[in-house]
Amino acid sequence: MQAQTRNRQWPWVAIGLSLAVAFTLSMVSPADSVQGDLVRIMYVHVPAAWLAYLAFFVTFVGSVGYLTTKDLRWDRIAAASAEIGVYFTGLAIALGMIWAKPTWGVWWTWDARLTLTAIMFFVYLGYLALRRTTDDPVIRAGRSSVLGVLGALQIPLVHFSVVWWRTLHQPPSLVRPDGPAIQDPLMLTALIVGVLAFTIVYGSLMVKRIELIKLDDQKAAIEQSIERPVAGEAVTVPDLGASS
């Protein structure tokens, strides 16, 4: 019998507190001189996109870790991180669309940044689907690690798409060679705190998701050890000869 998995509660408190602080700052920070209040979408859109990169990078690290050590703990990290990454990629896309309509004038357009982000979203959805193609944890870890490594090639591609190609999406405001392009210190603080808060949310979700994967693995191990009747044993042969 494996050691009992802990059911930690602090991640929920951490998520609640960090989101409350980030939300408050995003609301008290001033409106933008061009966009007005629309700029507040940035305080969620940018942190969500950052988590997508971070999560898929951790999936990459977990995949490399599994391929080199063959230790399933690395695979659990990769799997948990990919799920969180897919969620936040979807969130970044949805918020981006809500932001794009009133600023750019369209919900969606096929520029390099948007197209590559959509592809990244679907590749990692594919990663999650690939994990469901087998019940064998070792085969599953092997297959998904390969995709986890290859998929990570998209992270720099998506991030630098706005620098390498001419796009409708604007280049980065925060991480730039000549410093942030956000002048007002309160606006800059709101964005940085938002990024930090979402990073705490990511860490907390990872702790809870890995707990859940361990429980799932234990459940699968228990189910395999139980002796079960052969499938179809309860079915009796219908008595077809009686009526004739």
Next chain:
Amino acid sequence: MKRYWKFIIPAAIVVIVLVVLVFSLNSSLVYFNTPTELAEQAPGDGRLRLGGQVVAGTVTDTTGGVTFEVTDGREAVTVVHVGAPQQLFQEGVGVVVEGTWDGHEFHSDTMLIKHDENYDSEKYKSGDKSYELQHPSGDESDQA
């Protein structure tokens, strides 16, 4: 041997998708033409995208829309736009317009705003840097 293929197939699909995207679609990853590129292009019926900054003082309302000049800092092209301009349309803002090029005017029916990566509040921009007063090295009497 069978397990070997299970690694190769997903790997090959991802690599092919990435290679196709980055290399053969390289030209379509360029979202719009600059006024300089447009000026070198022969007029035609093909739909193009033109991007640049709206030149201050050139915006004129017309019955069906608006005309203005778009520049990349080197060339300026006159855009005749049909339809309502976007909410954030103003002098100096980045725009991407879609339409046809007749050799001296660009006839557009679709306008997108390309806002830049700069953000600032009205108050801070106007020179009121009052947040700095709350810094410990600033005026102490404020906190007393």
